[in-house]
Amino acid sequence: MASAIAFPARRRPTRDPLRRWSLLLVAYGSAGPAGAAAEQAAVLRAKGRFAAVDDCALHGPATLEVALEGLPPGPSLLLPFLMAEGHTLDHLERRLREHPSGLLCAVGRPLGTLPGLAEVMAQRAAAICAGRRWLPGETGLLLVGHGARRHAASGASLRRQAARLADLGGFAEVATAFLEQAPGVVEAAAAMTARHRLALGFFADAGRHAGHDLPARLAETAGGIVYAGPVGQDEALAELLLREAEQTIGSASRAHDLERP
Numbered sequence: 001m002a003s004a005i006a007f008p009a010r011r012r013p014t015r016d017p018l019r020r021w022s023l024l025l026v027a028y029g030s031a032g033p034a035g036a037a038a039e040q041a042a043v044l045r046a047k048g049r050f051a052a053v054d055d056c057a058l059h060g061p062a063t064l065e066v067a068l069e070g071l072p073p074g075p076s077l078l079l080p081f082l083m084a085e086g087h088t089l090d091h092l093e094r095r096l097r098e099h100p101s102g103l104l105c106a107v108g109r110p111l112g113t114l115p116g117l118a119e120v121m122a123q124r125a126a127a128i129c130a131g132r133r134w135l136p137g138e139t140g141l142l143l144v145g146h147g148a149r150r151h152a153a154s155g156a157s158l159r160r161q162a163a164r165l166a167d168l169g170g171f172a173e174v175a176t177a178f179l180e181q182a183p184g185v186v187e188a189a190a191a192m193t194a195r196h197r198l199a200l201g202f203f204a205d206a207g208r209h210a211g212h213d214l215p216a217r218l219a220e221t222a223g224g225i226v227y228a229g230p231v232g233q234d235e236a237l238a239e240l241l242l243r244e245a246e247q248t249i250g251s252a253s254r255a256h257d258l259e260r261p
Helices: 036-046 064-070 087-097 117-132 152-168 185-191 208-219 237-255
Strands: 022-027 052-057 076-081 105-107 139-145 173-178 196-201 226-230
Touching (some): 022 064, 036 237, 052 064, 076 237, 087 105, 117 139, 117 237, 139 185, 173 185, 185 196
Parallel strands (some): 022 076, 076 105, 139 196, 196 226
């Protein structure tokens, strides 16, 4: 007698919970487009995980309000393409509260506060060292941000990421500096003792500060220092942003049933 064959139970396909959500990257912006935020949004859009993916700027033609109106029905996640929990984040949240769709939106953590950003910067620095045939153990990293005296949290994220970079090890030293508060770039660079020095821009995009002000300050330092550019342009950020989206949407879905009417 032939033995019965036990077939495994057919599992119902699991629908990706991200598919009912729209994703919006919110940059500071300027007179032009959102720049690096638009590039990261394009990468995330190509993954096909969300109902829609777009970018906008708090200051500029592609405003937050216009972008919110253009999203399809359903809940929305806003990821602040910002480097700190400072004045600009407060401004974003205030404008969201004033918008009709605000109650149906979740807001993730700013880019500059995300776990894993230090690893992205370390990989970026290591790649530059390899290209220049520098030993990371003989290279000091200078993490430079904007800083602001009017908001105590503005420099906190940079210092936390610098501490994580130092904990990762591999580099001779990790120092910090700011454009608008102490320690300044020239002062911090002068205190470094490593054989080679590499500056990492703690900025979301290559705007005026990251593209002009910081290179000008670095040019004033003695002994030369290489500039790695702003971290917001790093290709590895898309996966970091996706991970933040998954975690935030998971938490929001458990706490509320966000449905756009």
